Amino acid sequence: MDNILFFILSALAIGGALMVILARNPVYSVLFTILTFFAIGGHFLLLNAQFLFIVNIIVYAGAIMVLFLYVIMMLNLNKQSEPTQPFFIKVIAAISGGLLLITLLGALRGMDSDKVISDIPYSDIGLVKNLGKVLFTEYLIPFEISSVLFLSAMIGAVMLGKKNLKDH
Amino acid sequence: MEILPIEVIDKLVIIVAVFGISLVIAMYSTLAERKVSAFLQDRIGPNRAGIFGIFQPLADGVKFFMKEEIIPATADKGLFILGPSLSMLTACMTSAVIPWGDTLELFGRVIPLQVTDINIAVLYVFAVVSIGVYGIMIGGWASNNKFSLLGALRASSQMISYEIAMGLSIVALIMTTGTMSIGEIVYQQGGELYGIGALDGFAWNVFYQPLGFLIFMICAFAECNRTPFDLPECEAELVGGYHTEYSSMKLGFYLFAEYINMFISSAIMSALYFGGFNFPFIDKLDLSHNWETIIGVGFFFTKIIAFIFFFMWIRWTLPRFRYDQLMRLGWKILIPLSILNIIITGLVLLLTL
Numbered sequence: 001m002d003n004i005l006f007f008i009l010s011a012l013a014i015g016g017a018l019m020v021i022l023a024r025n026p027v028y029s030v031l032f033t034i035l036t037f038f039a040i041g042g043h044f045l046l047l048n049a050q051f052l053f054i055v056n057i058i059v060y061a062g063a064i065m066v067l068f069l070y071v072i073m074m075l076n077l078n079k080q081s082e083p084t085q086p087f088f089i090k091v092i093a094a095i096s097g098g099l100l101l102i103t104l105l106g107a108l109r110g111m112d113s114d115k116v117i118s119d120i121p122y123s124d125i126g127l128v129k130n131l132g133k134v135l136f137t138e139y140l141i142p143f144e145i146s147s148v149l150f151l152s153a154m155i156g157a158v159m160l161g162k163k164n165l166k167d168h
Numbered sequence: 169m170e171i172l173p174i175e176v177i178d179k180l181v182i183i184v185a186v187f188g189i190s191l192v193i194a195m196y197s198t199l200a201e202r203k204v205s206a207f208l209q210d211r212i213g214p215n216r217a218g219i220f221g222i223f224q225p226l227a228d229g230v231k232f233f234m235k236e237e238i239i240p241a242t243a244d245k246g247l248f249i250l251g252p253s254l255s256m257l258t259a260c261m262t263s264a265v266i267p268w269g270d271t272l273e274l275f276g277r278v279i280p281l282q283v284t285d286i287n288i289a290v291l292y293v294f295a296v297v298s299i300g301v302y303g304i305m306i307g308g309w310a311s312n313n314k315f316s317l318l319g320a321l322r323a324s325s326q327m328i329s330y331e332i333a334m335g336l337s338i339v340a341l342i343m344t345t346g347t348m349s350i351g352e353i354v355y356q357q358g359g360e361l362y363g364i365g366a367l368d369g370f371a372w373n374v375f376y377q378p379l380g381f382l383i384f385m386i387c388a389f390a391e392c393n394r395t396p397f398d399l400p401e402c403e404a405e406l407v408g409g410y411h412t413e414y415s416s417m418k419l420g421f422y423l424f425a426e427y428i429n430m431f432i433s434s435a436i437m438s439a440l441y442f443g444g445f446n447f448p449f450i451d452k453l454d455l456s457h458n459w460e461t462i463i464g465v466g467f468f469f470t471k472i473i474a475f476i477f478f479f480m481w482i483r484w485t486l487p488r489f490r491y492d493q494l495m496r497l498g499w500k501i502l503i504p505l506s507i508l509n510i511i512i513t514g515l516v517l518l519l520t521l
Contacts, residue, residue, distance in 0.1 A: 027247075027309060034302070054291040062298025063331075066305070066324055073309050073317060128288055128348060 002046060009046070013039035026072045030065055037061040051128045178279050186263050186283060194427040195225040197476055201427075204480040232420035240413050244310040251307025252414065252421035258300040259428035265289035266435050267351045269445045269465035272458055281465065285351040290338055293350075293436060297334070297391055300429075301327045304393075307422070308410035319409030322399050322491065327391055329498040334387035336506035337380040340513040341440060344376050350436075354444035372443040379509045381441045383502055388433040390498070392426060395483040399491055434475035435468075442471050 016036035023029045037060045044053040085093075135143050199214065199221060206213025214221035239248055269281035286292060301324045308320020345353045353373070361370040374381045390397040411422045438444060445464035455463070489497070 031247075031306070050286070050288050051291075054288050054295050057295040058291065058298050062295060062301070063328065066298075066301050066328060069302075069305055069309075070321065070324060073305070073321065128291075 005042070006046060009039045009042040012036075013043070027069065030069045030072060033068070034061050034065050037065070048127075051131050174277075178277075179283060182279075182281065183264075183283055186266075186268065187260065190260065190263055190428055190431055193431050193472075193476075194424060195229070197427040197430060198228060198424075199224045200476070201480050201483075204477065205484045208481070208484045229420070232417050235416040237416040237418070238413075240312060242312040243413065244312065247306050247310035248413075249418070251303055251310055252418045252425070253303075254306060255300070255303030255425040256421050256428070258296055258303060259425040259432065261296045262293050262432045262436070265292050265350055266432070266439055267354050267444060268468060270457075270461040272461050274458075280351075281461065282351055285349055287347070287349045289350040290342060290348040290353075290440075294331070294335055294338070297327075298331055300391070303422075303425070304410050307414070311410075311413035313413050315407045316410050316412045319412070323393060323410055326393075326397065326399060326494060326498075329495060330387040330390035330397075330502070333383055333498060333502035333506050334391065336503065336510060337377075337383040337387065338440075340380045340506070340509045341373060341377055341384075343510070343513050343517060344373065350439055350444075354439055354446065357443040358446040370443075370448050372441060372446075374441040377441065377509070377513070379505065380513075381437075383506045383509065384441070385437060386497075386502060388437060389479070389482065390494075392429045392433055392479075394426070394430065394479055396486045396489050397494060398488060399494060430476060430479050431472065434472045434479065437475055438468060438471035444468055444471075 013036050016032045016039060019032040020029045020036065023032060037056060041053045041056045041061075044050075044056060202224070203213045203221070205211075214224045217223040217227045239245055264283040265286060267280070267282040267285070272279045272281060304323045304327075305320045308316040308323070311317070341353075342348060345356055347353060347356075357371050357373060359371040361372070361375055393399075411419055414422060445461075445468040447464060447467040
């Protein structure tokens with residue numbers, strides 16, 4: 001049962017990710033990104049990480065992608081006005097993407113697959129209560145630092161918005 | 169994790185029943201809306217189809233199905249159909265985590281009257297709400313119409329803004345209850361209010377979180393796109409808002425999803441803040457467990473219907489906000505208030521524990 005679900009979700013995730021870059025219309029790309037997020041969320045559920053699943057849906061699928069969609073709809077990009085990229089930009093993109101792929105493959109090559117699976121305890125660590133306890137005791141300082149980072153990003157966004165307001 | 173087939177059948181029956189009840193209540197909400205508006209405006213309301221217009225929703229439904237189905241030539245056909253479908257889907261999805269009643273003991277088995285009691289239920293509701301934006305956005309964009317697009321953008325920005333305050337008001341509730349399972353939250357509300365024995369069964373969260381409830385309710389109004397927050401379909405400025413181009417049953421789905429949303433958010437408000445299926449002095453009645461459950465379900469639906477009436481009352485009483493007022497209320501009043509609510513809750517919890 002878990003295996004079947006795993007393969008269905010993997011097919012959805014990979015297919016969705018491929019469609020994101022293959023779709024001509026940017027709105028379709030965003031919608032396929034959301035589909036990919038759902039498939040990845042399903043993987044989290046299979047690993048019994050309920051909190052990660054639901055936060056993935058709320059934050060990425062529910063909030064960030066709405067803003068993406070919002071911006072793309074405002075820009076009203078369509079086939080006629082889609083800017084064609086110069087050839088050398090395509091080459092640069094292919095090279096940097098290929099480098100990332102090689103890095104990832106190199107990192108995965110040395111891994112012992114049996115060990116990885118046994119290292120993930122099929123336990124309740126992903127449940128909200130346990131995750132919260134670990135976050136607020138063992139990893140308190142990284143958690144607080146990252147929240148300060150978010151706060152500074154938020155203040156930065158507000159400052160940028162304010163500046164624009166003054167110009168007009 | 170072996171699932172017994174008999175339990176699967178239980179769940180299927182409950183799912184179908186919940187689905188059917190939601191749809192029927194949403195259907196009769198449309199009639200109730202017209203009756204309530206008539207009552208508030210000193211009119212009679214629809215009374216031609218059956219006694220008191222009891223068949224009016226059926227007549228409306230038949231009319232919607234019979235209308236010509238128009239898809240604009242410049243519209244994106246796939247997404248144009250996906251929009252209302254997503255709206256209906258997300259409207260119905262939340263009902264899975266709401267506890268409709270206590271357990272029933274039938275044929276020697278204990279059956280909980282809830283589709284599933286997951287321990288992240290509160291977050292699940294929140295996730296479904298945040299997905300609900302897409303139905304409107306996709307529909308508005310796919311119509312390829314400026315008014316639809318503006319309506320969709322308004323709807324999405326409004327829903328995102330009010331989601332934040334809604335989430336923050338739920339945080340304070342979770343701090344007091346200590347759990348995210350809605351079933352558990354409802355059970356906790358069956359106790360004594362402030363520890364006073366005379367108020368048994370009244371430990372409703374609204375008495376512990378009055379400010380949180382107020383914020384949650386205002387946000388629920390905004391999430392349902394109900395007046396005074398119905399700017400996405402503001403006729404005076406936007407023709408019909410995001411569903412300008414829609415006709416026939418696709419329009420029907422958009423309108424119907426609003427009524428399902430209203431029913432579901434009433435159910436969530438009564439489960440989270442108004443004690444769910446608990447009713448006062450339940451132990452004094454000395455009834456068998458099954459009867460207590462059935463009366464509890466009755467009380468739960470009474471609370472839900474009271475909330476639906478309240479939704480309609482507000483709609484036909486208050487005028488619509490202006491757009492900047494709506495944003496100011498969301499960002500500059502509700503979010504600071506809900507953060508204040510969290511701080512007060514934390515202080516009280518620290519001092520009393």
